[in-house]
Amino acid sequence: MTFEALGLHTSILKALTEAGYTAPTPVQQQAVPAAISGRDLMVSSQTGSGKTAAFMLPSLHKFAVAAEQQQPVSNGSGGRTPNQEAQSARSRGERPRFRPAQPKMLVLTPTRELALQVTTATDKYGVFMRRVKAVSILGGMPYPKQMQLLSRNPEILVATPGRLIDHMESGKIDFSQLQVLVLDEADRMLDMGFIDDIERIVAATPETRQTMLFSATLDGVVGSMAKRITRDPLVIQIASAATKHENIQQRVHFVDDLSHKNRLLDHLLRDVSMDQAVVFTATKRDADNIADRLNIAGFAAAALHGDMHQGARNRTLDGMRRGQVRVLVATDVAARGIDVPGITHVFNYDLPKFPEDYVHRIGRTGRAGRKGTAVSLVNHSEGMNVKRIERFTKQTIPVDVIEGYEPKKTASAPRKSSGWRPGDNRRNNTAKPGQRTFAKPGNGTGTGAGPRREGSGGGYNKGPHREGGNGGGYNKGSRFGDSNGGGNRRSYGDR
Numbered sequence: 316m317t318f319e320a321l322g323l324h325t326s327i328l329k330a331l332t333e334a335g336y337t338a339p340t341p342v343q344q345q346a347v348p349a350a351i352s353g354r355d356l357m358v359s360s361q362t363g364s365g366k367t368a369a370f371m372l373p374s375l376h377k378f379a380v381a382a383e384q385q386q387p388v389s390n391g392s393g394g395r396t397p398n399q400e401a402q403s404a405r406s407r408g409e410r411p412r413f414r415p416a417q418p419k420m421l422v423l424t425p426t427r428e429l430a431l432q433v434t435t436a437t438d439k440y441g442v443f444m445r446r447v448k449a450v451s452i453l454g455g456m457p458y459p460k461q462m463q464l465l466s467r468n469p470e471i472l473v474a475t476p477g478r479l480i481d482h483m484e485s486g487k488i489d490f491s492q493l494q495v496l497v498l499d500e501a502d503r504m505l506d507m508g509f510i511d512d513i514e515r516i517v518a519a520t521p522e523t524r525q526t527m528l529f530s531a532t533l534d535g536v537v538g539s540m541a542k543r544i545t546r547d548p549l550v551i552q553i554a555s556a557a558t559k560h561e562n563i564q565q566r567v568h569f570v571d572d573l574s575h576k577n578r579l580l581d582h583l584l585r586d587v588s589m590d591q592a593v594v595f596t597a598t599k600r601d602a603d604n605i606a607d608r609l610n611i612a613g614f615a616a617a618a619l620h621g622d623m624h625q626g627a628r629n630r631t632l633d634g635m636r637r638g639q640v641r642v643l644v645a646t647d648v649a650a651r652g653i654d655v656p657g658i659t660h661v662f663n664y665d666l667p668k669f670p671e672d673y674v675h676r677i678g679r680t681g682r683a684g685r686k687g688t689a690v691s692l693v694n695h696s697e698g699m700n701v702k703r704i705e706r707f708t709k710q711t712i713p714v715d716v717i718e719g720y721e722p723k724k725t726a727s728a729p730r731k732s733s734g735w736r737p738g739d740n741r742r743n744n745t746a747k748p749g750q751r752t753f754a755k756p757g758n759g760t761g762t763g764a765g766p767r768r769e770g771s772g773g774g775y776n777k778g779p780h781r782e783g784g785n786g787g788g789y790n791k792g793s794r795f796g797d798s799n800g801g802g803n804r805r806s807y808g809d810r
């Protein structure tokens with residue numbers, strides 16, 4: 316796939332070559348042709364995936380084509396900018412008549428830094444276009460400077476919502492000519508409390524506009540807003556494979572059998588740093604059974620799966636949102652898209668059948684930039700499944716052992732080919748890149764990966780790994796390729 320194949324204007328292709336871009340990123344491949352055709356877009360894709368160009372290239376393309384077709388600048392000033400008008404008015408000895416800026420494109424961003432980045436990128440992509448100006452309107456920028464920028468009647472405004480509202484209200488900006496509205500990092504704008512400002516800005520733009528919304532997630536509030544402000548949008552969700560979930564501490568505990576798994580789960584659920592948790596099971600029956608068992612054990616638990624009536628599902632989720640349910644025991648299908656900020660922990664009681672489900676599952680915690688913990692309870696026979704997940708997420712998941720809950724099995728062979736690097740996704744990793752920090756068979760020491768948690772004080776992390784070195788236990792406990800004789804093999808009936 317090339318940029319030429321996306322049908323972009325030659326002036327833009329030249330700029331991209333100059334910028335050193337050789338091929339469009341996945342989000343650009345999907346977004347650019349659709350946006351050129353005029354469609355609204357709802358896009359979720361991780362940071363760094365090239366979203367700026369995904370909305371800016373098709374928009375610049377349309378401006379370039381329109382300019383070529385000699386379309387008059389339809390701002391009612393006979394093609395002159397307000398600045399030129401003001402000058403000629405002054406030269407006639409008149410007081411210049413104020414004309415509001417009439418942008419064709421508006422990009423809303425949550426922060427000043429981001430707005431400036433978008434403006435810089437726009438200048439880069441549009442460097443060979445004759446008349447296209449992008450300016451940033453930001454909080455904290457001197458007012459006269461902004462007035463001067465607006466007086467040049469830029470085609471493209473990049474703005475943070477608050478400051479833009481000020482200018483709208485004082486009549487400095489008129490959106491009647493607006494063709495394209497972009498909400499960049501929409502989820503962050505909502506997190507920052509801009510919802511009312513956004514609604515007001517959107518209401519001031521023409522119904523005929525093209526709307527493109529970009530967000531890390533289309534779950535929850537941001538998704539419903541996206542649906543409200545777009546028309547028949549193309550929904551683009553770039554595979555979450557590369558989603559790093561860096562704010563989520565992931566780990567694996569190996570277990571010998573079901574009873575070991577249940578004891579460990581009970582123990583982990585007593586972590587003092589846990590607020591609410593989701594426990595994922597492979598089957599609906601397990602979801603029900605485990606929820607019952609946890610309730611008897613004194614946890615406020617509830618099941619959530621596809622066999623339940625919608626009313627019951629809603630009640631359970633309400634209970635979760637209100638904090639009455641502390642432990643939700645759910646199947647994949649039922650838990651997709653759940654957005655409850657109090658979920659601090661996700662447990663994979665069973666590993667998901669597909670690696671992408673692992674990413675969806677652990678994404679239930681660490682919402683909106685919070686920290687989260689994702690723990691997988693893994694049978695010795697399931698080592699390959701862990702590796703598949705690691706390959707998919709391009710991350711290694713550290714193995715952890717808790718004193719008193721060590722797996723009994725002894726390893727016949729270490730995990731040679733895993734390229735295992737405990738601590739890879741830890742914030743306070745002290746291991747050098749590539750350093751294998753687990754113990755070699757027989758020496759039982761391991762260098763460990765430094766302190767594991769940032770002062771959570773949870774009871775369960777006081778095991779031997781604290782003192783450095785989780786290697787011994789894990790190596791002794793792993794037995795890959797051992798078929799384990801069934802017993803807790805389960806079907807995936809809920810899919």
Ligand code: ADP
Nearest residue numbers: 336337338339340361362363364365366367368
């Ligand atoms: P996002 O908004 O998704 O976080 P950006 O639009 O900020 O990502 O782009 C991230 C970086 O990737 C920027 O430095 C940008 O210049 C670069 N980039 C974007 N698209 C391409 C591409 N097709 N080829 C090479 N680099 C690109």
Ligand code: MG
Nearest residue numbers: 363366367499
């Ligand atoms: Mg971006």
